[in-house]
Amino acid sequence: MRYWILFGLFLCSPLWAQPIAHYHDQRNVYAGLSAMMFTVDYGSGDTVNPGGLGFRLGGMLDSHWGMELRAGVAPIKSTLSLGADRSADVTLDHAAALLLTGRLPFRSPMPLPMIKDLFVQGFAGLADAQVKSDRHWCSASRCRSDVERNNDTTPAWGVGAGLRTDFNVGLTLQYMHYISQSYIDISGYEAGIEWYF
Secondary structure: OHHHHHHHHHHHHHHHHHHHHHOOOOOOEEEEEEEEEEEEEEOOOOEEOOEEEEEEEEEEOOOOEEEEEEEEEEEEEEEEEOOOOEEEEEEEEEEEEEEEEEEEEEOOOOOOOOEEEEEEEEEEEEEEEEEEEEEEEEOOOOEEEEEEEEEEEEEEEEEEEEEEEOOOEEEEEEEEEEEEOOOEEEEEEEEEEEEEO
């Protein structure tokens, strides 16, 4: 299903490339890099918080509406304790989303040097994520292990705030809710930098 997200962005790009071109006097296509702290919550109440990195690519159709593609990974294992002699090493193989975004830019009530504007932002779209759990358990006679992968695609949403400088660089803080299923829930806090071109 994650390939449909990439296909959707490719298919939609001619639709939003022309309006972006007309919104031409400002740089409103951006690429971003984020440090992420994910929360992977299993339906049983077990939770891990792997850290990761994310990449974002987006464009604003006008000052309020745009589209964004984002992808993140958390490849370092987080250990989840499942009771006596049982544990799981959890990695987030990927979290990707194709999103519509809305921004509300505003000026600071007091002048801030080199700050072009501040904004709040909302996101809505589809996300795909895969979590790998390498489970281990031991008995008196031997130890065993197996690997489980959860790959899901669900609606996604998020909120954020940021600022844009006069140098076409911005800073953002965001919360994204990627996957919402009865047996697994994936969300993330992200702090990032954006380059406008």
